[in-house]
Amino acid sequence: MKILKTIQEMKEVSAELKSSGLSIGFVPTMGSLHEGHLSLVRSSRNQADRTVVSIFVNPTQFGPGEDFKRYPRDLKKDLEILEKEEVDFVFVPEVEEMYPDGYKTYVEVHELQDKLCGRSRPGHFRGVCTIVLKLSHIIKPDLSFFGQKDAQQAIILKRMVKDLDMDGEIEVLPIVRNEEGIALSSRNEYLSPEERKAALCLSKSLKKARSMIEKGERDTEKIIRGMKEIIAEEPLARIDYVEIVGMEELDPLPWIEEEALIVLAVFVGKARLIDNTIGRIKE
């Protein structure tokens, strides 16, 4: 496994791979790796000739009051994990390498960036799009892997790739959950044992939504009310949003007709947790 720290080195590696006709799979991460990331890594290893993982806690996707400084970092452990997964290349640039003095350029996916998480995290998706575009220029992946846990991110990035005529495809892999049902997230590390129990209310509320839909409920207002009731029972949890939206434009649906993204964000202690499921009507 080769560790690369500069854009120049990384560009040389990807140019070499390209000219050897080898396909590149890319897994962008902010480190603090868990089984969710590893499902992406394994999928890349299966599908691409060579796998590049980036570890970069991207400052531009954190708002002013957010957790950039205390975001969990453990590079040594992350590298050990990736070594075991037989990853080929790890790209670990410093912040100054990616955003040198005088940096000024940002990519925005209008409308989509302002909905759901975008409302409480202004600028977040601009930061995500900008870093993913930069990394794509540096690494030139044939396939990039993202998790369905960040559903809005995946939808926005697919839109960006299409709109900007980028090469390479995006593959979105299912949410990985722990035994209790909590969606894996690096931010779960912020939770005390008590808060960890409280965090269960997210996946429970999604379960409730699915069960209501299975029983024939189509009215999203009623489903959302049912979900909010579950979360309200948990004193340590505070809702940011609970929504049922269309899969492309992320606009609220009054009624589930075929497919809908059921998505929520909830504060538990210091953590802002997100989770989602896709509701499908089987005719």
Add this chain to the structure above:
Amino acid sequence: MKILKTIQEMKEVSAELKSSGLSIGFVPTMGSLHEGHLSLVRSSRNQADRTVVSIFVNPTQFGPGEDFKRYPRDLKKDLEILEKEEVDFVFVPEVEEMYPDGYKTYVEVHELQDKLCGRSRPGHFRGVCTIVLKLSHIIKPDLSFFGQKDAQQAIILKRMVKDLDMDGEIEVLPIVRNEEGIALSSRNEYLSPEERKAALCLSKSLKKARSMIEKGERDTEKIIRGMKEIIAEEPLARIDYVEIVGMEELDPLPWIEEEALIVLAVFVGKARLIDNTIGRIKE
């Protein structure tokens, strides 16, 4: 000369050229070609193995009240000119090909985009950056050619290429002028014979600035006043801005120390004309 209309066709051509090890020179244009464009084309023909010219009147770089609809278009004549110049490929997409329904993604170079022309043309440089990024993804040029007439555009695009870690370099070529000294521009077609005479005040005011600097003047306020006097003598001309700014950040300079961009925009009839020169102090 091969004419390509779809992104798919163009991408296939550039992939073929790349895999044959041929370098690609790229000249983006909005058509209505003049000798300014042809200096870029000839430079590309000299330096790159193959030259691609795009002709696309890009709607996203025009503001609501601007001249998108009446911008001069003559594709037949443009293609004849490019054929004579022995251009290899011309990319001529329709608006719907570049911006299909649901298009949402834009690139911005903060700060720089709001100065000079950005003040009277909000959104203009966002449109320019977005289309140049898209075209770069489609054409994958080793070298792209732009004119110094659009000085701010060149500075912003260089910043974008650097910030986004894009491959390929930008080359900026000198302003081409007619016998009288007017900078060539497709928008000169808007001018009546009388307005054409009035348009001379732009290059005359730059000449005045250079002569003041040669005589030892360093105070930009005085130089700008001298320039404005020249333009004020012309009743058909109305100043948008006259500025002397630094070459990287485009901030007004109180004093010319080494190098400065002397730049102006002036309305003459229906046309908004721009011109510039670089003031250099020879020690």
